[in-house]
Amino acid sequence: MPTCQHCHQKWTWKQTMKRTATIDTAYICPYCGEKQYATKKSNIQFSLLMLIPLAGMLLNFFNISPWFIFSWLILGSIAIFSLFPAVLKLTSTEEFFF
Numbered sequence: 001m002p003t004c005q006h007c008h009q010k011w012t013w014k015q016t017m018k019r020t021a022t023i024d025t026a027y028i029c030p031y032c033g034e035k036q037y038a039t040k041k042s043n044i045q046f047s048l049l050m051l052i053p054l055a056g057m058l059l060n061f062f063n064i065s066p067w068f069i070f071s072w073l074i075l076g077s078i079a080i081f082s083l084f085p086a087v088l089k090l091t092s093t094e095e096f097f098f
């Protein structure tokens with residue numbers, strides 16, 4: 001789970017999801033109110049997680065049952081939502097992706 005780099009409090013899964021549901025790259029810590037950002041490394045790991053459901057899309061080209069692809073997409077999304085807070089690492093200074 002992500003830990004605030006300012007007050008060193010661990011965020012819960014629910015708190016993390018609530019904060020990352022916004023398009024803003026800054027997440028406000030629920031404990032100290034300081035702005036936190038995702039580290040470059042966790043952004044890269046999150047992009048890799050996004051590849052799981054995308055790989056399901058590619059299976060379309062191999063004539064695989066649509067039900068298999070459909071359940072792959074559902075499971076992929078569940079995996080992303082449950083793994084995201086575990087992957088997310090916070091930093092007090094914004095790091096740019098590129």
Ligand SMILES: [Zn+2]
Nearest residue numbers: 004007029032
């Ligand atoms: Zn904090």
